[in-house]
Amino acid sequence: MSAEQAQTDQAEQQVRHRRVFYIPGYDPIHPRRYRELYRKEGAEQARISGYTLSLSPAPRGRNYGWHVESTINGQSTQADIEVLVWSDIVRDSMDTSIPATYAQLIRTASEYIGSGALFRLMKLRKGPVIAALYPIGMLLLQLLLALLLAWSVLALANLLPPLGGVTPALGALIGVALAILLLRWFKKQDGKVFAYYLMHDYAYSAQHKGANPPELETRIAQFTDTIAEALQTDTDEVLIVGHSSGAHLAVSILADLIRQGRVPQGGPELAFLSLGQVVPMVSFLRNAFRLRADLAYLSAREALTWVDVTAPGDGCAFALCDPVGVSGVAPPDKRWPLVFSAQFTKSLSPARWKELRWRFFRLHFQYLCAFDAPLDYDYFQITAGPVPLATRYANRPPSASRIEHPVSKFTSQTP
Structure with missing residues (x-):
């Protein structure tokens, strides 16, 4: 039994329904790719870990998505997952x-x-x-x-x-x-x-030296409105998942959301899971004032839980690099993110690790896939299980080998 399952056994069910918003990285592919990945890998993880997970079409809406039902240790949970699409850009x-x-x-x-x-x-x-x-x-x-x-x-x-x-x-x-x-x-x-x-x-x-192009700022505002609407619904947790380049988009979206006062008191829990992030590739550029300000602001907020998961085995991510700390913008009251490793070399069997080790692009998506020797990270329990992100990792220490000291030359948050 995994640590997460043991935790679920000991706790009263906190999530019966969850809204999940997945923000992909720089990817021109139709979002159905992510649904099929979730379907295939979720079924495999459920088989390995001994729970049930099923997908069905989501009601037609503005965003592409799907509905998930799971039963984990006798606790049933529903989740509606939407992809915040910027593949057209x-x-x-x-x-x-x-x-x-x-x-x-x-x-x-x-x-x-x-x-x-x-x-x-x-x-x-x-x-x-x-x-x-x-x-x-x-x-x-x-x-x-x-x-x-x-x-x-x-x-x-x-x-x-x-x-x-x-x-x-x-x-x-x-x-x-x-x-x-x-x-x-x-x-x-x-x-x-x-x-x-x-x-x-x-x-x-790099085209604007780390500043967001106008079309991306417009899309960020639209995504912010979408998440704000979800926070007004009768759901238990609103979870934002930012993968790769999608992580720094999520940082700005959530910073705007909280600054605008759109996180209601007593509403759903707000959680942010950044996966395989490449934030320093942008925040280290001279004109990334907006991103650096958003990192500093978000890192001190009590309105959300922010967990950052990477792995040294992922050669495309800045593994175990605290995106706030290394960007040189950590405020004195910094709370987030909790940085830890998905531990590919331990959570994948030796045979599976040998098979994937040199498939660099595939490993960059491993966070969204099944692990055949799972430890305390399970993407499908996080997105469709009965435990909210805050509870799941409430007592999880950060990885000791994380990098937090400032490295960026550019740390200004205003032009």
């Missing part, structure tokens, strides 16, 4: 030409390197920094191969006698055309190598 930001992507590469590298942010990020975790450098290296390699192809065709045209009217000038044109075709072919293969995808991801945050 992501798709628009990715709709660029090959030359525009290389221009993004130059601007993004200049911002992270020129500001010193990249070198400070390397003091935290090497994994996400390598992930940030990977698209730069891969795109430059692709460009180099295309240029070598063009040069080879031109050199061949210069060395050989004209054949079939192929003069050096025509050879140069053919070489350039083949180079362009090769670059286009590389782009079509990006579903396997993710160079363009990751480049667009980092470029989106």
Whole structure:
């Protein structure tokens, strides 16, 4: 029996109905992907841990979602899960030409390197920094191969006698055309190598040096309204889950929600679960005033519970880096987040860990998946079980190896 199940046995059921709002990271895919992931992995976790979990369609609404019913240790709970979609914004930001992507590469590298942010990020975790450098290296390699192809065709045209009217000038044109075709072919293969995808991801945050683009601010306001409405309903807990880049969106949404006085006294419990966060990739940039202010504000609020879960095995996240502390904005009365590890190497069996260890993008989503040797982290019990986040981790100590000391060069919260 897991620690969470033992806790459930000892406590009176506190959650019979929960509203969950999932905020994905920088992802252009339709939100049905997350429903299918939840369905598949939830069934597997239920089988492993000995409880029941079932999904059904949610009533048609503004957001894509699904309904979940669970029975854990004899206690039945219902949850309505909605995805707060910004994939359309992501798709628009990715709709660029090959030359525009290389221009993004130059601007993004200049911002992270020129500001010193990249070198400070390397003091935290090497994994996400390598992930940030990977698209730069891969795109430059692709460009180099295309240029070598063009040069080879031109050199061949210069060395050989004209054949079939192929003069050096025509050879140069053919070489350039083949180079362009090769670059286009590389782009079509990006579903396997993710160079363009990751480049667009980092470029989106860097384009305004850490400030939110106008379209994202508009969407944040809409998400804030949606959650405020849920807090007025007859539910026991409103849980916000921010994964990857979605974590820093959730920080700003929740900060706005509380600042605006939209968390009712005596209403549902408000909880925030950040998973695999990459907050420093944004908060360390020079113009991330809004995010740094929101981090500082949210970290001292009594109106919510904030738990931050990462794992050193996830090379795409800033594992065990307190996003408030490392950003240099921790106030004297800081309460949150509670930072601890999902412990991939212990909560996955040796065989399963061996299978997933080098699948970096898959591991970045492991927080949303089943563990075959679960410890005290179970995404499905958190989102659909009878225990609220505050109670579940009330006595959970933070990981001793967490990083809290300030690292960012830029700590100002106002322009």
